[in-house]
Amino acid sequence: MSLEEDISRILGRGKTSADPEVLALHAGDKWYASVLPELVVFPESTEDVSLLMRYASSMNIPVTARGGGVGYVGGCVPVRGGISLSLERMNRILEIAPEDGVAVVEPGVITADLQREVRALGWFYPPDPASRKECSIGGNIATNAGGPRCLKYGVTKAYVLGLTVVLASGEVVECGGRTHKNKTGFDLGDLFIGSEGMLGIITRAVLRIIPHPEAFSALSVSFPEFPLAAAAVQRILAGGHLPSALEITDSFTLQAARAYLGESSLPSGSRGHLIVEVDGRRAAVKEELDSLCALLEECGATDILRADTEEEAEAVWQLRREFSYSLKATGMTKLNEDIVIPRSRLVELVEFCEAMHRETGLDIACFGHSGDGNIHTNIMVDDYADPEKKALADACVDRLFHWVLACGGSITGEHGIGLAKAKWFREAVGEGAFHLHELVKTALDPGNLLNPGKMGLP
Incomplete structure (x- = not known):
C-alpha cells in the first residue's frame, strides 16, 4: 500500500494529493530553495493532524507544516521529503x-x-x-x-x-x-x-x-538626506510621542519608487523619507499630528503630506507597500534581510551599506520599521544565477550579519531562520542557547520529524 493510500485510509478520501503540480506548489516559499515532498496532506481538524502525526511517528516520516507559503527564509521547504502538511483548509x-x-x-x-x-x-x-x-x-x-x-x-x-x-x-x-x-x-x-x-x-x-482606535492619521515626510530622517526618528520618540508606526526609507528605494510609480509619487529632492502613523481618540490624534508637523519641520523636513482621515492614511501606506514591488521592478534579484539594530545605529547601517556598495558595485536598499530598528536591508543583484555574482552577494550578506551582531543586533526580526539563515544561527544565539534549542527539540520531537533541517539543527 502506498503512502497516499495509507493516509487516505486513516483520514478519509480527498485530503491528500500526489499530483506533480500540487507537489511543486508545496516545495518551497518565496526563497529560492525548493524540495518536492512525497505527498501533500490537507487536514481539516485537530483530530486529522493528530492521526497523521501518530502514523508519521510510527513510520518515521518527516512532516513539514505549511501556512500561506509566503515566507522569505525557506522555512516550509520539506528538505527531507516526506509529507508537506498544508493547513489551508483549517481556515475557520x-x-x-x-x-x-x-x-x-x-x-x-x-x-x-x-x-x-x-x-x-x-x-x-x-x-x-x-x-x-x-x-x-x-x-x-x-x-x-x-x-x-x-x-x-x-x-x-x-x-x-x-x-x-x-x-x-x-x-x-x-x-x-x-x-x-x-x-x-x-x-x-x-x-x-x-x-x-x-x-x-x-x-x-x-x-x-x-x-479599535477611533481614528488613524499619518504623515508622509521627505528629507534632503537620510541622516536627517534618522535623527527625526530619535526626536519623535524622545519628544514623548509613541506612533503606531514609524517607517524610514533610503534614497535608493526612493529612486526605485519614482521609476516604478512615476516622478510625481515622491518629491524629487527626497533622499530620506518617513511615514509616521498615529491613532487614538480623534481629537487627540489631530493635536498630536499638529505637534509632529512642527517637530518635523524643526528636524529639516522639506515636504510633509498630512493624511488626516483613515482613507488618506491608507493611501500613504499604499505607497509604502509599493516599495518592495518597486525594487522588484528594477529586474534585479532582491535578497531581503530583515535585520534588527539598535535605533541609534540607523545612520551607521546605511553608511555600512554604502561602503559595501562602493567596494562591490552591488546596490543595497534599506527601508522598514525605524521605530524598533527592524530594517529590511535588500542586497540587489542583477544576475543572481551567475556563480560569481551570487558568491559576491552571499559574501555581502555574511558581512552584513556579522556587522549587525557586532552592533548588538539580531539577524532576523520577522522572517525567522529557516534554511536561509541557518548558517549564522549558532553564532547569533550563542553556544549555551543553541544547546538549549537542541535539548528542547529532542525532548518534544525525539525522532526529528517536524520540519527537520532548519535553524542549523540536525
Whole structure:
C-alpha cells in the first residue's frame, strides 16, 4: 500500500494529493530553495493532524507544516521529503468574543480576513505583516510575525493567549487559554511561538483583541538626506510621542519608487523619507499630528503630506507597500534581510551599506520599521544565477550579519531562520542557547520529524 493510500485510509478520501503540480506548489516559499515532498496532506481538524502525526511517528516520516507559503527564509521547504502538511483548509474563525477580548481561530485563517471580521465589530487585531492578505495566523505564530504597528502594539506573541498544539507523537496539548492573565505553570505556549513548526503543529489559537482606535492619521515626510530622517526618528520618540508606526526609507528605494510609480509619487529632492502613523481618540490624534508637523519641520523636513482621515492614511501606506514591488521592478534579484539594530545605529547601517556598495558595485536598499530598528536591508543583484555574482552577494550578506551582531543586533526580526539563515544561527544565539534549542527539540520531537533541517539543527 502506498503512502497516499495509507493516509487516505486513516483520514478519509480527498485530503491528500500526489499530483506533480500540487507537489511543486508545496516545495518551497518565496526563497529560492525548493524540495518536492512525497505527498501533500490537507487536514481539516485537530483530530486529522493528530492521526497523521501518530502514523508519521510510527513510520518515521518527516512532516513539514505549511501556512500561506509566503515566507522569505525557506522555512516550509520539506528538505527531507516526506509529507508537506498544508493547513489551508483549517481556515475557520471559530469565535469572536468582544466581551472576553478574544478571537478563536484555526491556523489557516488569513490575517487580513481576521482583521476585517474583528473590525466589523469595532475591535482590532494589530499585528500587520506586509503579506497579511496572503499569510495565515498559524504561520504568523510560527514565525512570531511583526509589521509596522509592532512599535506601539507589539508582535504576534503579544496577542496569543492560548494554543492547541499537536506534538510529533500525535498527542494533543492545550497551552494557555482565553484569560488575559495566566501564570499557571511554565508558559508552554511561548515554546511554540516562533518555533517555525519544529516543535509542534498549531491547530487552534486563542488571540487577544483590543478596542479599535477611533481614528488613524499619518504623515508622509521627505528629507534632503537620510541622516536627517534618522535623527527625526530619535526626536519623535524622545519628544514623548509613541506612533503606531514609524517607517524610514533610503534614497535608493526612493529612486526605485519614482521609476516604478512615476516622478510625481515622491518629491524629487527626497533622499530620506518617513511615514509616521498615529491613532487614538480623534481629537487627540489631530493635536498630536499638529505637534509632529512642527517637530518635523524643526528636524529639516522639506515636504510633509498630512493624511488626516483613515482613507488618506491608507493611501500613504499604499505607497509604502509599493516599495518592495518597486525594487522588484528594477529586474534585479532582491535578497531581503530583515535585520534588527539598535535605533541609534540607523545612520551607521546605511553608511555600512554604502561602503559595501562602493567596494562591490552591488546596490543595497534599506527601508522598514525605524521605530524598533527592524530594517529590511535588500542586497540587489542583477544576475543572481551567475556563480560569481551570487558568491559576491552571499559574501555581502555574511558581512552584513556579522556587522549587525557586532552592533548588538539580531539577524532576523520577522522572517525567522529557516534554511536561509541557518548558517549564522549558532553564532547569533550563542553556544549555551543553541544547546538549549537542541535539548528542547529532542525532548518534544525525539525522532526529528517536524520540519527537520532548519535553524542549523540536525
